[in-house]
Ligand SMILES: Cc1cc2nc3c(=O)[nH]c(=O)nc-3n(C[C@H](O)[C@H](O)[C@H](O)COP(=O)(O)O)c2cc1C
């Protein structure tokens with residue numbers, strides 16, 4: 030391994046790619062070359078560092094200085110000042126609200142300080158393409174330990190003792206799943222990693238795969254040893270091409286180093302992993318559908334039992350775990366079950382990675398101990414709501430979950446507490462919405478999603494969600510009738526009780542949960558034909574506030590319907606009969622004179 | 627097969643030869659149908675009937691099964707796409723930040739519905755559910771380029787980058 034005195038880590042996670050980190054990276058490299066530092070300083074692309082909102086972000090090691098919102102033009106100064114003279118470029122540091130002193134090192138920033146990173150221990154701070162860096166941070170030591178010092182049963186017992194539960198949604202105890210599969214009759218057995226990450230708005234698994242692929246591979250091999258399997262599959266969604274690429278690189282490196290393949294560490298244990306790429310079907314995240322898809326079939330779920338532990342891939346006993354679940358395994362093996370069990374709440378051990386998105390200041394990835402309150406996650410780490418708006422709710426569990434309103438923000442988050450609130454932990458997506466989001470519309474959005482993604486195999490899901498969607502469409506377009514709410518509730522119960530798989534069984538959740546906390550919004554749409562959030566277009570009336578209007582005429586010029594009239598320098602008016610509610614005028618007015626009521 | 631669409635993607639003998647090569651490399655591997663279809667679509671841009679027939683023959687699976695798989699998965703398409711592929715994310719994070727307005731504007735400007743291609747075959751527009759860049763929503767991709775925090779005012783600028791062919 031070459032020795033460099035400094036490493037410049039450039040985040041190349043999806044968020045930073047979309048804020049043009051590649052241009053920053055090439056500018057840094059060019060300047061490093063120009064200053065003749067190429068032999069001393071190495072530029073490395075990492076997975077998501079977490080604070081995506083501040084992208085493009087860069088960290089410089091060994092000092093751990095964190096620069097944010099970089100432009101290619103900033104590269105010259107970073108190289109000439111920081112890398113050459115050792116002077117931190119303060120104007121590029123992150124300024125924390127209410128903090129007079131600028132913090133230079135990333136681990137002193139509130140955003141990082143409040144986190145406990147186990148699954149994300151390496152993500153964003155190592156080169157994901159280098160197995161050497163993974164090894165330097167204890168990588169593959171856990172595999173070495175189980176192969177040389179532990180029996181398969183001891184591995185199972187350690188995982189059981191740690192209290193680790195599945196991070197893919199349902200929270201099933203991982204050790205128990207391994208034990209059931211180890212004991213099941215049938216050969217060969219398989220280890221499958223669910224990297225389908227279907228919840229739209231969540232990107233935890235993606236970040237682990239792109240930022241620390243070896244952690245998943247190592248864990249799969251450990252699982253293989255524990256259950257007696259020598260073959261693993263990773264099922265990755267096709268929307269994540271970079272994750273696939275990183276995994277391919279990692280697999281070939283691991284094979285090259287003898288960490289995968291035949292006779293690993295000379296112990297006689299064989300294990301290899303193959304990648305399978307999905308093709309855009311949300312239902313394939315459901316485990317039985319996923320297994321069908323690996324077999325090259327339509328990804329339709331089948332009834333359980335038999336569970337995959339008994340009859341999984343090609344009818345053989347199979348462990349299927351989520352990416353984040355696997356990423357927790359090596360540290361548990363190295364630090365022991367008690368260590369892991371000491372973190373979290375009574376029934377939910379360890380940490381959870383959440384993807385903060387939507388109307389929140391610090392969008393990005395955070396990992397916190399189970400039991401952290403929603404308020405800490407959204408306001409203290411997430412920095413609250415942008416634009417001075419008011420927090421309205423947080424949606425967890427994606428299309429299978431529900432929303433949580435403000436009065437429950439102090440709830441410590443774990444599997445049980447979220448279920449009690451009528452939602453689920455899910456995979457860790459947290460969508461924050463503010464006063465501008467209509468909860469009926471949000472429920473409709475999720476229902477449209479499941480309606481589109483329903484595989485159509487059973488009618489409660491296929492037809493029931495369609496009926497529900499029709500009703501919601503009616504309500505949001507001002508055609509709601511008395512009795513619609515009761516009808517929605519009745520249909521929900523029917524679907525929950527009779528759908529074949531988890532997709533259908535949980536599809537009504539977003540409707541039920543918004544009805545539980547925001548029933549008044551449904552009622553306002555139905556009875557008063559009003560959308561309190563001002564989001565449902567059909568229920569809006571555009572109106573010009575005569576006190577604010579300066580009569581500049583811009584809105585009238587832009588209105589496609591010719592609905593606005595008025596004399597120059599006099600307040601203008603909108604003819605509601607002509608207005609097609611396109612919203613153009615509201616966007617154009619420089620005086621915020623146009624409002625919706 | 628009549629190709630009523632005005633797109634330029636055409637099935638060539640080169641394509642078919644490439645598909646043969648792909649099929650060869652997967653010979654004897656169980657469950658490779660989806661992976662083969664991915665690779666074939668990468669080469670040709672879509673999955674015309676001839677290709678599906680060939681895949682069925684070579685992998686020795688019934689054509690109905692190939693067709694069933696192609697129609698089940700939303701990323702497989704039997705229609706040729708535009709020279710530039712626009713994807714608008716309509717995942718939850720992008721939705722609450724206004725992805726719908728973007729899509730409406732795009733439909734209006736390009737006169738296409740999601741899933742279709744413009745008259746001149748230049749752009750095709752599709753909706754996807756989450757590209758994993760949720761922190762920077764709304765997200766739009768054009769071919770391999772990813773754009774974050776897109777709003778309606780930024781669309782024209784982005785599309786103009788694809789003016790020169
Ligand atoms: C409709 C549906 C979609 C799902 N999507 C995912 C997914 O994207 N990723 C995932 O890990 N689990 C998903 N699951 C859960 C899996 O079925 C399965 O429980 C999980 O992969 C088990 O791993 P774990 O115990 O490590 O969580 C989904 C379940 C359902 C019903």
Ligand code: SF4
Pocket residue numbers: 312329330482483484485486487488490491528529530531532533534
């Ligand atoms: S519940 Fe829906 S997704 Fe699940 S099997 Fe039935 S139709 Fe398919």
Ligand code: SF4
Pocket residue numbers: 573577578579580581582583584585600601617618619620621622623
């Ligand atoms: S753009 Fe605004 S200020 Fe100008 S005429 Fe219209 S409402 Fe009045």
Ligand code: SF4
Pocket residue numbers: 571587588589590591592593603607608609610611612613614615
């Ligand atoms: S919303 Fe559109 S149609 Fe209505 S007044 Fe404004 S610009 Fe004209």
Ligand code: FES
Pocket residue numbers: 040041042043044045046076077078079080081082084086393394761
């Ligand atoms: S993608 Fe760069 S910080 Fe998340």
Ligand code: FES
Pocket residue numbers: 229230231715716717718719720721755756757758759760761763764765
């Ligand atoms: S929701 Fe749009 S990128 Fe995730």
